[in-house]
Amino acid sequence: MITLYKYTHPSRAETVIWALQELGLEYETKEIDGKKGEQRSPEFLAVNPFGKIPTITHEGKHFTESLAIIEYLNELHPDKPLTPNTADxxxxEKNYKLRQVISFGMIEIESYLWILTKIKVLDNYENWPEGTANNCMKCIQKALPIAYAWVDEQEYIAGDSFTLADIYYQHLFSWLKMLGVALPEQVQDYLKKLSKREKFPKR
Amino acid sequence: MITLYKYTHPSRAETVIWALQELGLEYETKEIDGKKGEQRSPEFLAVNPFGKIPTITHEGKHFTESLAIIEYLNELHPDKPLTPNTADxxxxEKNYKLRQVISFGMIEIESYLWILTKIKVLDNYENWPEGTANNCMKCIQKALPIAYAWVDEQEYIAGDSFTLADIYYQHLFSWLKMLGVALPEQVQDYLKKLSKREKFPKR
Known part of the structure; x- marks a missing residue:
């Protein structure tokens, strides 16, 4: 059995739920209450010493980092449908494209978005200096046209078929929207298309 | 022919050179002078619109993002020696571990290290507020013990064999050292072991 540790509030764990549903894998969820600091409880730290959500357990082992978890789950499926077909x-080139868009998203967008979230949403709990949020937003705005162009050029973010990169970018774009970034029409359409997938989690 | 666009000064391009040498691939290099701003020249922007180094060209196509480039190069080799063997x-689990350590390194270490570098090494060209560097260093220091434990537990960062994650972490640890972070003994030994590899670039 796969057990997914997720926050009671929406978080990156939703990307793992989506992957689990796309892959048709059975799972149970355990809810961690972030407001009560349950991610730092001795019980949860025994599962994931870094206290990060999401975490899954499977066959007595634990797995962390949402994208790495999704890669693991994908390998449990005989067809590995969330990555390009190795026989292709x-x-x-397809695998490169997948790795490129993810790498770019992490370093050029998510890294700044995460600091921005700590400041704007999590009450600046790390006491970032005034103005840091502005700099982060500028870096994100510099990177976004590149990602928008990928959405324009291709049916899916990493090419002509749905991959785990779409699960990643759906989350990334939704996260940007939540923080007040106005997304262009082609990105809104892309999000709409993804949300119409049969296995897209109903929220 | 593979053409690698690299800076005249040491940069992330060195990780691609190391991969090229591990893989025994023939290549030529084109030097981009960062001090003259050649990464923003129309010629280079035609190769990589984001102006990022390293970039490679191969069979008329261009490839960016160092780790994605290395994944591409690895696929050109019949044995794909820089990633776990799919027949294993x-x-x-091995592929998960590789993805986990890279994902963690990018989000929990490299993202802050990059901002820190822009402030401390690149003369704060984006005008980050005073104090941002301190916050970045605190975040890095919080994450590092996790990476140190991986070095302790295993022969290589993602398990019992050399992978592209070692190329990534060799660069990450060396970068930290360059910025004055004192690395523990096991990490120094790990770097020494890697630098003794036959194909490690002589600098």
């Missing part, structure tokens, strides 16, 4: 003659 | 019965 263009595999090297 | 523990592939799912």
């Amino acid at each position: 003659e263009n595999f090297a | 019965e523990n592939f799912a």
Whole structure:
């Protein structure tokens, strides 16, 4: 059995739920109350010493980092549907594209978005200096046109088929929207298309 | 032919050179002078619109994001020696570990390290507020013990064999050292072991 540790509030754990549903895997969830600081309880730290959500357990082992968890779950499926097919003659290029968009998203967008969230949403709990949020937003705005162009150019963010990169970018774009970033029409359409997938989690 | 665009000064491009050498691939390099702003020249922006180094070209196509480039190069080799063997019965777990350590390194370490570098090394060219560097260093220091434990537990950062995650962490740890972070003994030993590899670039 796969057990997913998720926050009671929406978080990156939703990306793992979506992947679990796309893959048709059975799972149970355990809710961690972030407001009560349950992610720092001795029980949860025994599962994930860094106290990060989401975490899954499977066959007595634990797995962390949402994208790495999704890669693991994908490998449990005989067809590995969330990554390019290794038998495809263009595999090297398709796999590159997947890795490129994810790497770019993490370093050029998510890293600043995470600091911005700590400041704006989590009550600046790390006491970032005044003005840091502005700098973060500028860096994000510099990177976004590149990601928007990918949405424009292709059916899915990393090419012509749905991959775990779409699960990642759906979350990233929704997160940006939540923080007040106005997304262009093609990105709104892309999000709409993804939300119409049969296995997209109903919230 | 593979053409690697690298800075005249040491940069992340060195990780691609190391991968090229581990893989025994032939390549040529084109030097971009960062001090002259050549990464923003129309010629280079035609190759990589985001002006990021490293970039490679191969068979008329261009590839960016160092780790994604290394994944691409690895696929050009019949044995794909820089990632776990897909025929291995523990592939799912080994591949997970590789993805986990890279994802963690990018979000919990590299993201803050990059801002820190912009402030301390690149003369704060984005005008980050006073104090931001301190917050970045605190976040890095919080994450590092997790990475140190991986070095302690295993022969290589993602398990018992050398992978592209070692190329990534060699760069990450060296970068931290350059910024004055005192690395524990096991990490120094790990760096020494990596630098003794036959294909490690002589600088």
